[in-house]
Protein backbone atom coordinates (compact mmCIF):
# COMPACT_ATOMS: atom_id res chain seq x y z
CA UNK A 304 0.00 0.00 0.00
CA UNK A 305 1.17 3.49 -0.79
CA UNK A 306 0.69 6.17 1.87
CA UNK A 307 0.28 9.79 0.75
CA UNK A 308 -0.45 12.15 3.62
CA UNK A 309 -3.31 10.61 5.59
CA UNK A 310 -4.51 8.51 2.64
CA UNK A 311 -3.55 5.08 1.36
CA UNK A 312 -3.93 3.56 -2.07
CA UNK A 313 -3.22 0.08 -3.35
CA UNK A 314 -0.32 0.71 -5.72
CA UNK A 315 0.31 -3.03 -6.16
CA UNK A 316 -3.21 -3.45 -7.52
CA UNK A 317 -2.65 -0.56 -9.95
CA UNK A 318 0.59 -2.08 -11.22
CA UNK A 319 -0.75 -5.63 -11.51
CA UNK A 320 -3.89 -4.38 -13.29
CA UNK A 321 -1.79 -2.50 -15.85
CA UNK A 322 0.60 -5.44 -16.32
CA UNK A 323 -2.29 -7.88 -16.67
CA UNK A 324 -3.77 -5.76 -19.43
CA UNK A 325 -0.34 -5.16 -21.02
CA UNK A 326 -0.71 -1.38 -20.67
CA UNK A 327 2.45 0.65 -20.80
CA UNK A 328 1.22 4.24 -20.98
CA UNK A 329 -1.25 5.34 -18.30
CA UNK A 330 -3.26 8.41 -17.38
CA UNK A 331 -3.73 8.81 -13.61
CA UNK A 332 -6.49 11.13 -12.40
CA UNK A 333 -8.04 12.08 -9.06
CA UNK A 334 -10.56 14.57 -7.69
CA UNK A 335 -9.21 17.85 -6.36
CA UNK A 336 -8.83 17.00 -2.65
CA UNK A 337 -6.59 14.01 -3.34
CA UNK A 338 -4.59 15.07 -6.39
CA UNK A 339 -1.41 14.65 -4.34
CA UNK A 340 -2.19 10.91 -4.14
CA UNK A 341 -2.33 10.77 -7.95
CA UNK A 342 1.05 12.50 -8.17
CA UNK A 343 2.61 10.07 -5.68
CA UNK A 344 1.09 7.03 -7.38
CA UNK A 345 2.31 8.25 -10.77
CA UNK A 346 5.83 8.60 -9.37
CA UNK A 347 5.77 5.02 -8.07
CA UNK A 348 4.33 3.61 -11.29
CA UNK A 349 6.98 5.48 -13.30
CA UNK A 350 9.66 3.91 -11.10
CA UNK A 351 8.07 0.53 -11.85
CA UNK A 352 8.59 1.14 -15.58
CA UNK A 353 5.27 2.59 -16.72
CA UNK A 354 4.93 5.72 -18.80
CA UNK A 355 2.58 7.84 -16.68
CA UNK A 356 0.82 11.19 -17.12
CA UNK A 357 -1.05 12.86 -14.24
CA UNK A 358 -4.23 14.61 -15.27
CA UNK A 359 -4.93 18.07 -13.91
CA UNK A 360 -8.65 17.81 -14.75
CA UNK A 361 -11.12 18.02 -11.89
CA UNK A 362 -12.29 14.37 -12.21
CA UNK A 363 -15.42 15.26 -10.24
CA UNK A 364 -16.83 11.75 -10.00
CA UNK A 365 -17.20 8.33 -11.59
CA UNK A 366 -19.17 10.28 -14.22
CA UNK A 367 -16.06 12.17 -15.24
CA UNK A 368 -13.44 9.73 -16.54
CA UNK A 369 -10.81 11.28 -18.80
CA UNK A 370 -11.24 8.93 -21.73
CA UNK A 371 -10.91 11.53 -24.46
CA UNK A 372 -7.92 13.04 -22.68
CA UNK A 373 -6.26 9.63 -22.40
CA UNK A 374 -6.87 8.77 -26.04
CA UNK A 375 -5.56 12.12 -27.24
CA UNK A 376 -2.39 11.59 -25.20
CA UNK A 377 -1.92 8.06 -26.49
CA UNK A 378 -2.52 6.57 -23.03
CA UNK A 379 -3.68 2.96 -23.11
CA UNK A 380 -5.54 2.97 -19.79
CA UNK A 381 -6.90 5.27 -17.09
CA UNK A 382 -6.39 4.87 -13.35
CA UNK A 383 -9.15 6.89 -11.74
CA UNK A 384 -8.64 7.47 -8.02
CA UNK A 385 -11.13 8.16 -5.29
CA UNK A 386 -14.41 6.95 -6.80
CA UNK A 387 -16.01 3.52 -6.74
CA UNK A 388 -16.87 3.04 -10.40
CA UNK A 389 -18.81 4.38 -13.33
CA UNK A 390 -21.69 6.77 -12.78
CA UNK A 391 -23.86 6.89 -15.87
CA UNK A 392 -22.88 5.00 -19.03
CA UNK A 393 -19.78 2.82 -18.80
CA UNK A 394 -16.66 3.84 -20.66
CA UNK A 395 -15.65 1.05 -23.01
CA UNK A 396 -13.14 2.64 -25.40
CA UNK A 397 -10.23 2.14 -23.03
CA UNK A 398 -9.57 0.10 -19.84
CA UNK A 399 -10.35 2.04 -16.65
CA UNK A 400 -9.35 1.04 -13.13
CA UNK A 401 -11.30 2.72 -10.32
CA UNK A 402 -8.97 2.68 -7.35
CA UNK A 403 -10.26 3.68 -3.90
CA UNK A 404 -8.19 6.11 -1.85
CA UNK A 405 -8.73 5.30 1.80
CA UNK A 406 -8.61 7.86 4.57
CA UNK A 407 -6.88 7.07 7.86
CA UNK A 408 -8.89 9.73 9.72
CA UNK A 409 -10.78 8.06 12.57
CA UNK A 410 -14.52 8.54 11.97
CA UNK A 411 -15.58 7.04 15.31
CA UNK A 412 -15.73 10.10 17.63
CA UNK A 413 -17.92 12.08 15.20
CA UNK A 414 -19.97 9.01 14.28
CA UNK A 415 -20.68 8.21 17.93
CA UNK A 416 -21.95 11.75 18.56
CA UNK A 417 -24.10 11.66 15.43
CA UNK A 418 -25.71 8.32 16.37
CA UNK A 419 -26.36 9.47 19.95
CA UNK A 420 -28.03 12.64 18.65
CA UNK A 421 -30.17 10.63 16.24
CA UNK A 422 -31.16 8.25 19.07
CA UNK A 423 -32.03 11.10 21.41
CA UNK A 424 -34.19 12.60 18.63
CA UNK A 425 -36.23 9.38 18.62
CA UNK A 426 -34.70 7.54 15.65
CA UNK A 427 -33.49 4.02 16.23
CA UNK A 428 -33.43 2.48 12.78
CA UNK A 429 -30.45 4.35 11.40
CA UNK A 430 -29.06 3.96 7.90
CA UNK A 431 -25.30 4.31 7.68
CA UNK A 432 -23.72 5.91 4.63
CA UNK A 433 -20.03 6.25 3.82
CA UNK A 434 -18.12 7.87 1.02
CA UNK A 435 -15.58 5.67 -0.69
CA UNK A 436 -12.69 7.14 1.37
CA UNK A 437 -14.24 5.80 4.58
CA UNK A 438 -15.90 2.58 3.43
CA UNK A 439 -13.26 0.35 5.07
CA UNK A 440 -14.63 1.51 8.45
CA UNK A 441 -18.19 0.35 7.73
CA UNK A 442 -18.07 -2.85 9.80
CA UNK A 443 -16.74 -0.94 12.83
CA UNK A 444 -19.38 1.75 12.38
CA UNK A 445 -22.19 -0.82 12.30
CA UNK A 446 -20.87 -2.50 15.45
CA UNK A 447 -20.54 0.82 17.24
CA UNK A 448 -24.07 1.86 16.26
CA UNK A 449 -25.42 -1.41 17.68
CA UNK A 450 -23.51 -0.96 20.92
CA UNK A 451 -24.97 2.52 21.28
CA UNK A 452 -28.47 1.04 21.03
CA UNK A 453 -29.28 1.77 17.40
CA UNK A 454 -30.64 -0.68 14.86
CA UNK A 455 -28.30 0.04 11.93
CA UNK A 456 -29.46 -0.68 8.40
CA UNK A 457 -27.08 -0.67 5.50
CA UNK A 458 -28.19 -0.82 1.91
CA UNK A 459 -25.89 -0.81 -1.07
CA UNK A 460 -25.00 1.08 -4.20
CA UNK A 461 -23.57 -0.75 -7.21
CA UNK A 462 -22.72 -3.66 -4.91
CA UNK A 463 -20.86 -1.50 -2.36
CA UNK A 464 -22.44 -1.66 1.10
CA UNK A 465 -23.20 1.70 2.62
CA UNK A 466 -21.70 3.66 -0.25
CA UNK A 467 -23.06 7.11 -1.08
CA UNK A 468 -22.07 9.37 -3.96
CA UNK A 469 -23.23 12.93 -4.58
CA UNK A 470 -26.21 11.95 -6.74
CA UNK A 471 -27.05 8.43 -5.48
CA UNK A 472 -28.14 7.41 -1.99
CA UNK A 473 -29.86 4.03 -2.41
CA UNK A 474 -27.74 2.73 0.49
CA UNK A 475 -29.84 4.85 2.85
CA UNK A 476 -33.28 3.67 1.73
CA UNK A 477 -34.12 1.57 4.78
CA UNK A 478 -33.54 4.01 7.66
CA UNK A 479 -35.86 6.30 9.63
CA UNK A 480 -32.85 8.60 9.72
CA UNK A 481 -29.29 8.41 8.39
CA UNK A 482 -25.78 9.08 9.54
CA UNK A 483 -23.41 9.85 6.68
CA UNK A 484 -19.67 9.61 7.27
CA UNK A 485 -18.07 12.12 4.93
CA UNK A 486 -15.92 15.23 4.88
CA UNK A 487 -17.93 18.47 4.61
CA UNK A 488 -21.70 18.72 4.14
CA UNK A 489 -21.97 17.89 0.43
CA UNK A 490 -22.95 14.23 0.84
CA UNK A 491 -25.06 14.89 3.92
CA UNK A 492 -27.08 17.53 2.10
CA UNK A 493 -27.56 15.22 -0.87
CA UNK A 494 -28.67 12.43 1.47
CA UNK A 495 -31.21 14.67 3.18
CA UNK A 496 -32.67 15.88 -0.13
CA UNK A 497 -32.71 12.35 -1.58
CA UNK A 498 -34.20 10.52 1.42
CA UNK A 499 -36.47 13.30 2.72
CA UNK A 500 -35.56 12.08 6.22
CA UNK A 501 -33.34 13.41 9.01
CA UNK A 502 -29.63 13.12 8.28
CA UNK A 503 -26.59 13.67 10.47
CA UNK A 504 -23.12 14.13 9.02
CA UNK A 505 -20.13 12.71 10.90
CA UNK A 506 -17.01 14.38 9.56
CA UNK A 507 -13.88 12.29 10.27
CA UNK A 508 -11.57 15.17 9.31
CA UNK A 509 -12.97 17.78 11.72
CA UNK A 510 -14.47 15.38 14.28
CA UNK A 511 -17.77 17.29 14.02
CA UNK A 512 -21.24 15.77 13.99
CA UNK A 513 -24.23 17.81 12.94
CA UNK A 514 -27.76 17.45 11.69
CA UNK A 515 -28.23 18.61 8.11
CA UNK A 516 -30.61 21.51 7.59
CA UNK A 517 -32.13 21.49 4.11
CA UNK A 518 -34.22 24.65 4.54
CA UNK A 519 -31.82 27.01 2.76
CA UNK A 520 -31.19 24.60 -0.11
CA UNK A 521 -34.91 23.94 -0.63
CA UNK A 522 -35.73 27.67 -0.42
CA UNK A 523 -33.13 28.34 -3.10
CA UNK A 524 -34.60 25.63 -5.33
CA UNK A 525 -38.12 27.03 -4.95
CA UNK A 526 -36.91 30.53 -5.70
CA UNK A 527 -35.09 29.37 -8.85
CA UNK A 528 -38.14 27.45 -10.09
CA UNK A 529 -40.42 30.44 -9.40
CA UNK A 530 -38.16 32.71 -11.42
CA UNK A 531 -37.94 30.16 -14.25
CA UNK A 532 -41.75 30.02 -14.44
CA UNK A 533 -41.69 33.58 -15.79
CA UNK A 534 -38.83 32.98 -18.26
CA UNK A 535 -39.52 33.00 -21.99
CA UNK A 536 -36.15 31.64 -23.16
CA UNK A 537 -34.18 28.63 -21.88
CA UNK A 538 -30.69 27.31 -22.58
CA UNK A 539 -30.72 23.57 -21.94
CA UNK A 540 -27.28 22.44 -20.82
CA UNK A 541 -26.11 19.00 -21.90
CA UNK A 542 -22.79 17.70 -20.62
CA UNK A 543 -20.15 16.17 -22.85
CA UNK A 544 -18.69 14.24 -19.89
CA UNK A 545 -19.22 10.53 -20.56
CA UNK A 546 -21.22 9.80 -17.40
CA UNK A 547 -23.18 13.04 -17.27
CA UNK A 548 -24.37 13.21 -20.85
CA UNK A 549 -28.17 12.95 -20.91
CA UNK A 550 -28.78 14.09 -24.45
CA UNK A 551 -32.17 12.39 -24.83
CA UNK A 552 -33.41 14.05 -21.65
CA UNK A 553 -32.13 17.42 -22.87
CA UNK A 554 -33.90 16.94 -26.21
CA UNK A 555 -37.16 16.07 -24.45
CA UNK A 556 -36.80 19.20 -22.33
CA UNK A 557 -36.30 21.37 -25.43
CA UNK A 558 -39.34 19.78 -27.10
CA UNK A 559 -41.51 20.29 -24.02
CA UNK A 560 -40.53 23.93 -23.68
CA UNK A 561 -41.07 24.70 -27.36
CA UNK A 562 -44.46 22.98 -27.27
CA UNK A 563 -45.47 25.47 -24.59
CA UNK A 564 -44.33 28.43 -26.65
CA UNK A 565 -41.02 29.01 -24.88
CA UNK A 566 -37.80 29.53 -26.77
CA UNK A 567 -35.29 26.73 -26.00
CA UNK A 568 -31.94 25.62 -27.34
CA UNK A 569 -29.28 23.05 -26.48
CA UNK A 570 -25.88 24.03 -25.16
CA UNK A 571 -23.06 21.48 -24.86
CA UNK A 572 -20.32 21.93 -22.27
CA UNK A 573 -17.64 19.83 -20.63
CA UNK A 574 -17.14 22.01 -17.55
CA UNK A 575 -20.16 24.20 -16.83
CA UNK A 576 -18.88 27.71 -16.14
CA UNK A 577 -20.60 31.04 -15.84
CA UNK A 578 -18.18 32.55 -18.33
CA UNK A 579 -18.97 29.93 -20.98
CA UNK A 580 -22.70 30.41 -20.56
CA UNK A 581 -22.44 34.21 -20.62
CA UNK A 582 -20.39 33.94 -23.82
CA UNK A 583 -23.14 31.87 -25.39
CA UNK A 584 -25.62 34.72 -25.02
CA UNK A 585 -28.56 35.56 -22.90
CA UNK A 586 -31.16 33.06 -21.82
CA UNK A 587 -33.71 34.04 -19.20
CA UNK A 588 -33.38 30.64 -17.50
CA UNK A 589 -31.45 27.36 -17.69
CA UNK A 590 -32.24 23.67 -17.52
CA UNK A 591 -29.30 21.64 -16.28
CA UNK A 592 -29.11 18.03 -17.50
CA UNK A 593 -25.46 17.63 -16.35
CA UNK A 594 -24.53 16.81 -12.74
CA UNK A 595 -27.72 17.40 -10.72
CA UNK A 596 -25.74 18.89 -7.84
CA UNK A 597 -24.74 21.94 -9.90
CA UNK A 598 -28.20 23.44 -9.49
CA UNK A 599 -28.11 22.87 -5.72
CA UNK A 600 -24.51 23.62 -4.80
CA UNK A 601 -23.28 25.89 -7.60
CA UNK A 602 -26.29 27.73 -9.05
CA UNK A 603 -24.08 30.80 -9.58
CA UNK A 604 -22.48 28.93 -12.49
CA UNK A 605 -25.65 29.74 -14.40
CA UNK A 606 -26.25 33.38 -15.36
CA UNK A 607 -29.99 33.00 -14.62
CA UNK A 608 -32.30 30.72 -12.61
CA UNK A 609 -31.54 27.05 -13.17
CA UNK A 610 -33.80 24.01 -12.81
CA UNK A 611 -33.05 20.32 -13.15
CA UNK A 612 -35.15 18.16 -15.52
CA UNK A 613 -37.21 16.74 -12.62
CA UNK A 614 -38.10 20.28 -11.55
CA UNK A 615 -39.19 21.42 -15.00
CA UNK A 616 -42.74 20.13 -14.52
CA UNK A 617 -43.39 22.98 -12.05
CA UNK A 618 -42.14 25.49 -14.59
CA UNK A 619 -44.48 24.03 -17.23
CA UNK A 620 -47.43 23.97 -14.82
CA UNK A 621 -46.64 27.45 -13.56
CA UNK A 622 -46.93 26.46 -9.90
CA UNK A 623 -44.90 24.84 -7.15
CA UNK A 624 -47.63 22.58 -5.70
CA UNK A 625 -46.28 19.17 -4.68
CA UNK A 626 -42.61 20.12 -4.90
CA UNK A 627 -40.28 17.47 -3.50
CA UNK A 628 -36.53 17.93 -2.97
CA UNK A 629 -36.14 14.52 -4.64
CA UNK A 630 -37.04 16.28 -7.90
CA UNK A 631 -33.43 17.49 -7.86
CA UNK A 632 -32.37 13.93 -8.69
CA UNK A 633 -35.29 12.17 -10.36
CA UNK A 634 -36.83 12.77 -13.75
CA UNK A 635 -39.85 11.13 -15.33
CA UNK A 636 -40.37 11.93 -19.01
CA UNK A 637 -44.15 11.47 -18.55
CA UNK A 638 -44.18 14.69 -16.50
CA UNK A 639 -43.29 16.64 -19.65
CA UNK A 640 -46.01 15.11 -21.83
Ligand code: SF4
Nearest residue numbers: 363364366469470594
Ligand atom coordinates in the same frame (compact mmCIF):
# COMPACT_ATOMS: atom_id res chain seq x y z
S1 SF4 B 1 -22.84 14.08 -8.02
FE1 SF4 B 1 -22.28 14.92 -9.99
S2 SF4 B 1 -20.03 14.79 -10.03
FE2 SF4 B 1 -20.77 13.39 -8.42
S3 SF4 B 1 -21.01 11.41 -9.44
FE3 SF4 B 1 -23.00 12.42 -9.53
S4 SF4 B 1 -23.01 13.44 -11.53
FE4 SF4 B 1 -20.88 12.97 -11.04
